[in-house]
Amino acid sequence: xxxxxxxxxxxxxxxxxxxxxxxxxxxxxxxxxxxxxxxxxxxxxxxxxxxxxxxxxxxxxxxxxxxxxxxxxxxxxxxxxxxxxxxxxxxxxxxxxxxxxxxxxxxxxxxxxxxxxxxxxxxxxxxxxxxxxxxxxxxxxxxxxxxxxxxxxxxxxxxxxxxxxxxxxxxxxxxxxxxxxxxxxxxxxxxxxxxxxxxxxxxxxxxxxxxxxxxxxxxxxxxxxxxxxxxxxxxxxxxxxxxxxxxxxxxxxxxxxxxxxxxxxxxx
Numbered sequence: 001x002x003x004x005x006x007x008x009x010x011x012x013x014x015x016x017x018x019x020x021x022x023x024x025x026x027x028x029x030x031x032x033x034x035x036x037x038x039x040x041x042x043x044x045x046x047x048x049x050x051x052x053x054x055x056x057x058x059x060x061x062x063x064x065x066x067x068x069x070x071x072x073x074x075x076x077x078x079x080x081x082x083x084x085x086x087x088x089x090x091x092x093x094x095x096x097x098x099x100x101x102x103x104x105x106x107x108x109x110x111x112x113x114x115x116x117x118x119x120x121x122x123x124x125x126x127x128x129x130x131x132x133x134x135x136x137x138x139x140x141x142x143x144x145x146x147x148x149x150x151x152x153x154x155x156x157x158x159x160x161x162x163x164x165x166x167x168x169x170x171x172x173x174x175x176x177x178x179x180x181x182x183x184x185x186x187x188x189x190x191x192x193x194x195x196x197x198x199x200x201x202x203x204x205x206x207x208x209x210x211x212x213x214x215x216x217x218x219x220x221x222x223x224x225x226x227x228x229x230x231x232x233x234x235x236x237x238x239x240x241x242x243x244x245x246x247x248x249x250x251x252x253x254x255x256x257x258x259x260x261x262x263x264x265x266x267x268x
């Protein structure tokens with residue numbers, strides 16, 4: 001569903017999408033949008049394009065959203081969603097003022113459908129663990145994409161959301177639903193990875209950045225050299241997810257069943 005982002009002004013809006021095997025195990029994707037489409041990285045940043053580019057995304061378990069946590073079925077969830085989206089939009093920081101907002105509004109929205117979904121097994125994690133990947137939007141560049149790692153019983157263990165124009169950096173041009181589906185399915189090539197691929201934290205390195213070959217890994221604050229190298233030797237299931245402009249997040253299935261971010265990796 002969509003609502004105008006009234007506190008941000010004309011042309012701004014918000015979307016909310018709920019996905020999951022049940023209301024109890026569902027996640028909700030919130031997206032704040034500005035007027036105008038997102039230019040490609042080799043285009044002028046103020047280029048006027050049709051569309052509604054995402055400027056803030058958040059995906060979280062429904063159980064953590066008070067307005068939605070008590071919804072026991074689809075009807076109740078649909079009824080509660082506007083209040084939840086409205087509250088989320090009011091909590092967002094005000095967007096930077098656009099000098100060409102009138103022209104962006106005049107460009108109008110895009111038409112079409114770049115909403116796709118795929119479910120992939122997390123092979124390294126074992127039987128039943130799986131990854132839900134999906135997108136939502138009228139065009140692929142301005143779509144919101146998300147990934148949810150789920151336990152065998154359907155519980156969401158980890159989730160991340162990324163704008164379509166960031167996804168395009170790591171994949172070929174996103175023009176059609178088929179392009180988006182192929183891009184989202186690309187994570188399948190990493191579903192057998194383990195922490196054995198992490199770089200060793202060498203003796204004497206005081207900082208938290210480890211460079212190995214063409215990549216640098218920034219270690220999460222919760223690890224020291226001993227625990228990092230022990231994690232590496234344990235060969236726990238690991239995925240590279242949540243791509244940003246410069247880096248990707250490394251998440252690991254821990255022995256207690258949690259999926260946690262252990263660091264971020266970037267190409268030098």
